Amino acid sequence: xxxxxxxxxxxxxxxxxxxxxxxxxxxxxxxxxxxxxxxxxxxxxxxxxxxxxxxxxxxxxxxxxxxxxxxxxxxxxxxxxxxxxxxxxxxxxxxxxxxxxxxxxxxxxxxxxxxxxxxxxxxxxxxxxxxxxxxxxxxxxxxxxxxxxxxxxxxxxxxxxxxxxxxxxxxxxxxxxxxxxxxxxxxxxxxxx
Numbered sequence: 001x002x003x004x005x006x007x008x009x010x011x012x013x014x015x016x017x018x019x020x021x022x023x024x025x026x027x028x029x030x031x032x033x034x035x036x037x038x039x040x041x042x043x044x045x046x047x048x049x050x051x052x053x054x055x056x057x058x059x060x061x062x063x064x065x066x067x068x069x070x071x072x073x074x075x076x077x078x079x080x081x082x083x084x085x086x087x088x089x090x091x092x093x094x095x096x097x098x099x100x101x102x103x104x105x106x107x108x109x110x111x112x113x114x115x116x117x118x119x120x121x122x123x124x125x126x127x128x129x130x131x132x133x134x135x136x137x138x139x140x141x142x143x144x145x146x147x148x149x150x151x152x153x154x155x156x157x158x159x160x161x162x163x164x165x166x167x168x169x170x171x172x173x174x175x176x177x178x179x180x181x182x183x184x185x186x187x188x189x190x191x192x193x
Contacts, residue, residue: 036116036160037160038114038115038116038118038157038160038192039075039078039079039111039114039115039118040075040078040192041074041075041076041077041078042074042075042192042193043072043073043074043075043192043193044071044072044073044074044075044081044190044191044192044193045071045072045073045190045191046070046071046072046165046188046189046190046191047068047069047070047071047188047189048068048069048165048186048187048188048189049066049067049068049069049186049187049188050066050067050068050069050087050089050090050184050185050186050187051064051065051066051184051185051186052064052065052066052067052089052090052092052101052171052182052183052184053182053183053184053185054092054099054181054182055170055181055182055183056092056099056179056180056181056182061094062092062093062094062099063092063093063094064092065089065090065091065092065093065100065182066090067087067088067089067090068086068087068088069085069086069087069167069186069188070085070086070087071083071084071085071086071190072084073107073109075111078111078114079110079111079112079114080108080109080110080111081109081111082106082107082108082109083106083107083108083109083122083124084104084105084106084107085103085104085105085107085124085149086102086103086104087101087102087103087149087171087184087186088101088102089101089102089103089171089182089184092182098131099130099131099180100130100131101128101129101130101131101171101180101182102128102129102130103126103127103128103129103147103149103171104126104127105124105125105126105147105148105149106124106125106126107122107123107124107149108122108123108124109121109122110122111155116156116157117154117155117156117157118154118155118156118157119152119153119154120152120153120154120155121150121151121152122149122150122151122152122153122169123148123149123150123151124148124149124150124151125146125147125148126146126147126148127144127145127146127147128144128145128146128147128171128173128174128175128180129142129143129144130142130143130145130173130175130180131143143173143175145173145174145175146173146174147171147172147173147174147180148171148172148174149169149170149171149172149184150169150170151167151168151169151170151184152167152168152169153165153166153167153168153169153186154166154167155190157192160192161191161192161193162189162190162191162192163189163190163192164187164188164189164190165186165187165188165189165190166185166186166187167184167185167186167187168183168184168185168186169183169184169186170182170183170184171183171184
């Protein structure tokens with residue numbers, strides 16, 4: 001039992017050491033933060049991966065899907081930017097049908113803080129392309145409809161231009177006949193010009 005505790009504590013100690021190193025790096029760079037404008041206006045591009053968690057009323061059990069997240073934004077003022085975001089939600093597999101989605105939205109993004117760490121909330125509306133399979137021959141498998149997203153996340157600047165982001169959100173369609181809804185968790189890298 002004692003050996004199991006020690007071996008289980010090793011990964012936790014490594015994570016704690018990494019967190020402490022990041023904290024010390026943040027304190028050491030605090031002098032630079034005052035002179036660095038992380039909230040400057042201009043373009044930002046980024047991309048990464050996402051996991052999508054289905055919220056479907058079909059009676060089937062769907063697996064988590066994995067896809068891609070791409071974005072381009074223009075920061076108008078320090079606390080607000082307009083963003084175009086593309087998300088390929090992957091394919092939700094099940095024993096009944098497979099469901100896949102592509103979402104392209106125009107987002108309004110509010111940056112709550114404007115320093116090195118920038119939490120944000122965003123809402124967006126756009127076009128959702130979903131392939132819902134053909135359980136019923138009378139229903140189309142491929143559907144284009146209005147879609148939207150609501151998300152919250154954080155941008156963390158590693159340098160004044162380069163950083164990482166993490167975001168959690170919810171995607172929904174306006175199609176009342178065959179609605180597609182799912183939660184997302186995305187992470188990736190960004191470059192701010």
